[in-house]
Amino acid sequence: MTNAKVKLSYQLAPALRASYALGLWTNAADSDVETWLRDATGQPTFAGQAGFASNTSRTIQRHSSHNLTLATTTQGNWDFEAVATLYRMDRDETRLPATASATGTSFGPAGRVAVLGGTGWSTLDLKGVWRPGGRNGAHLVTFGAHDDRAKLYNPTFNTTDWLAGGPYTTVATEGSGKTRTQALWAQDHWQVSSAVKFTLGARYEEWRGYDGRNINGTTTVIQPRVVRTGFSPKAVLAWAATPAWTVTASVGQAYRFATAAELYQLVATGATFTSPSPDLKPDDALAAEVRFERALSRGRLRLALFQDDVHDAIISQFRPLVAGSAQLFSYLANVDHVRARGVEFSAEQRDVLLPGLELSGSVTYLDARTLALSGQASATAAPGNAIGRRLPNIPDWRGTLVATYRVGPRWTFTAAGRYSGMLYTTLDNADPHPNTYQGFAPWFVADVKAVARLSDRWTASAGVDNVLNRKYFLFHPFPQRTFVVNLKMNF
Helix, strand or coil: CEEEEEEEEEEEECCEEEEEEEEEEEEEEEECCCCCCECCCCCECCCCCHHHHHHCEEEEEEEEEEEEEEEECCCCCEEEEEEEEEEEEEEEEEEEECCECCCCCCECCCEEEEECCCCEEEEEEEEEEECCCCCCCCEEEEEEEEEEEEEEEEEEEEECCCCCCCCEEEEEEEEEEEEEEEEEEEEEEEECCCCEEEEEEEEEEEEEEEEEEEEECCEEEECCCEEEEEEEEEEEEEECCCCCEEEEEEEEEEEECCCHHHHHCCEEECCEEECCCCCCCCEEEEEEEEEEEEEECCEEEEEEEEEEEEEEEEEEEEEECCCCCCCEEEEEEEEEEEEEEEEEEEEEECCCCCCCEEEEEEEEEEEEEEEECCCCCCCCCCHHHHCCCECCCCCCEEEEEEEEEEECCCEEEEEEEEEECCCCCCCCCCCCCCCCCCCECCEEEEEEEEEEECCCCEEEEEEEECCCCCCCEECEECCCCEEEEEEEECC
């Protein structure tokens, strides 16, 4: 895997600046499986479970990204900014065999090639800033427009030679389609008094899903065109009760519209089956938070209480591929009503015990539950089995602790610990046993890192991830102790 990034900036005028950034990413990977089982003749075998070996694949990827920004910096009554981005999957293909031998340990030349080349998205954001009272005035008004477009092109071709990637014969599956979002927004940040700040804003957006098409074998389905709108107001009130204490209360509504992949992607490669969900409604969330902050002489304390009520939450689920089958497929569906309540405490302090030593950390407790569901809770469970259960993929406890020691201007040493509590992936919390393949479990990982600034341009670093060599599963086993060395030069 390789990454490259180039950024150029140019001062067109004293208060007008343009910048451009180009990013390139390439990846080539082979996936294979191994077995310790042997048949009666001593040959490797998967005991007739050929599906294990279907995880063999070869992936070749090349992606590019572009970012162009034009902005004024007058800091006077008016300023403007325009940002355009483009991300393209120029080449992205995964090759895999179509069939395995009875033992699952060998393959023929016939196979499939899953293609994502041509998939990508673009965004355009226009922003204006109005300071009616000048730089130090009571009001800061911002407004703007947004446009984003996404395209999914994900066919899977049959091929006579999967290792070579061709020639293609027929289309096995295809998921393609487009989305577009257009939005207008405005916000006023009002300094009511020296101790009170009030922010009021709103966003109106129109979203479209169109040109959706799915192919499975000889069956072609043209998906319906969908148009949805959303209006999202928000309000924030901040009160500096004392020079050290600040209390902030916020409430707002927001929508999260489905992506092109969530609507139209159809994947049937090996043991993976993903069904399109063209009728998804957007997440409709009402969020509220109260935050207390305490400024210290060399640090900060923060306590936040929050709650999110979400209707039509987009959540991944599983069902049998055919009635009575043990083979499941994944799909996305709207869950009628979910709620997440939680509390977060964070702290940071500089020069602890000795100069240059900084400690920071946070701990979060989140109670996220399903309140209403009209669909299936799982492949075999009724909707009622999900009511009151914890939401998928959200741990109840999370925590971090970071210690950073800076020795002069050149050396930095860091030690960090991360903890995550138990989580589930099914609405009825009927997951497989933890600490096994497809299972999840609580985990704690510690990392260490040292950074040396060799010169103004050169920086070297070395570190160890998972220094305690902990074994844990998040569906699949995560890497154990890993050594990382990096050398960086800034032009």
